[in-house]
Amino acid sequence: MKHSDIYFTRTELDRCANMRDQKQRLKQLKKFKPCHYVPVYLGNHLYLAGEEQFYSTDQPVGSSKAETFLGILHEELWFSCSLTEQQARDLEEATGGSFQSLRQYALALDDDQGHVALYSRGMDLWHRRRVYCSICGTKNKAASSGHKMVCENGHEQFPHIEPAVIVLISKGSKCLLGRKHSWPPNVYSTLAGFVEAGESIEDAVHREVYEESNIRIKNLSYFGSQPWPFPSSLMIAFKAEARSDDIRLDDEMEDVRWFERDDLIKWVNQGTIILSPRFSVANSLITDFIGDLG
Ligand SMILES: [Zn+2]
Incomplete structure (x- = not known):
């Protein structure tokens, strides 16, 4: 892909x-x-x-x-x-x-x-x-054909983008997917999380994966990015390999598990496992791993 x-x-x-x-x-x-x-x-x-x-x-x-x-x-x-x-x-x-x-x-x-x-x-x-200035609280006015906000005191603000990392982790013929408590039943996806202040995107991937699954990773490689204004994210996607396979969950995740490629294809086709929507980069990552489901 x-x-x-x-x-x-x-x-x-x-x-x-x-x-x-x-x-x-x-x-x-x-x-x-x-x-x-x-x-x-x-x-x-x-x-x-x-x-x-x-x-x-x-x-x-x-x-x-x-x-x-x-x-x-x-x-x-x-x-x-x-x-x-x-x-x-x-x-x-x-x-x-x-x-x-x-x-x-x-x-x-x-x-x-x-x-x-x-x-x-x-x-x-x-x-x-951004109706109000985040610095002084006065009313903002749009400038630069809508691409900038300027308040009464001249503070300028630009579109706010929140970078998030998302990663497909594999180990041989299996990949690591998880689900959060709030998701609809049977939906599984790649692990993801927001980049924190003072953190590189690579460090964010290592940290998020370890927090959510206890897995340490290696061979991190960039996959691509996707703007995701729901409401203001930029998804930065990676692939990585697991150095271990012993999963331990944190409170954020309801489940994280390894899926054998053939099982995953079968369950997705049966509808017993539901992936994130086809237009999401999470789906692109998983499709890249298992091949096009047709
Ligand atoms: Zn201001």
């Missing part, structure tokens, strides 16, 4: 970061190029009945202050528009659609649409969580 096989990472979208502060240029471009405005409410997109593409329109939606320039895709400009609850309800009523989670539609979207949905979701959630 290649990094480019990870969902949400394949796109032709050019973010055009240098244009975010060029207000006049963007204004001009809006006149000459087709524009797409994507309404987003609480990170969710609008879907019309029977349609599997999220709704977008060629006219701005909601307040222009809540508009974020996403970039240019195939010569067309894309914007996300954060809606208030009232604006979202009004739009649902006007279109007959409803705001739904990306989780539900991820597999139906093509590469570019999936990326735009993920990107606009991340920006929308960040805007909602």
Whole structure:
């Protein structure tokens, strides 16, 4: 498996970061190029009945202050528009659609649409969580076409990303998967956890695996990364080999165990073991180990 096989990472979208502060240029471009405005409410997109593409329109939606320039895709400009609850309800009523989670539609979207949905979701959630300055508590205003927040005292804030590590650990023909108490029945996935302050991502992998399973690892190799705005993570994926196989659980995990490759394939096909959704990098890691289930 290649990094480019990870969902949400394949796109032709050019973010055009240098244009975010060029207000006049963007204004001009809006006149000459087709524009797409994507309404987003609480990170969710609008879907019309029977349609599997999220709704977008060629006219701005909601307040222009809540508009974020996403970039240019195939010569067309894309914007996300954060809606208030009232604006979202009004739009649902006007279109007959409803705001739904990306989780539900991820597999139906093509590469570019999936990326735009993920990107606009991340920006929308960040805007909602940064209404006030985290330093002085005064009200923030969006700047740089939605990519920066600035408060009354001039403190600048940029989209908040939380790095997390996720790792497929193998030992010969078996791999290590676990489940948390809160997960739906029979769901198993790769071990994962957040990188802590002052910690390298490699150290985070070693620590998380040891905490959750008591396993020490070797031959850590980078697999790829996946933006994961649920609400603001960046998943950094690795593969590693186990140096031991004696599992001991911590309180966070309900179960961690070794799965023989052939057993895992059989149980997944039978539905007795359920993996994380196909669009997750956890699924990419497991698929890479067991081969495509078809
Ligand atoms: Zn401030």
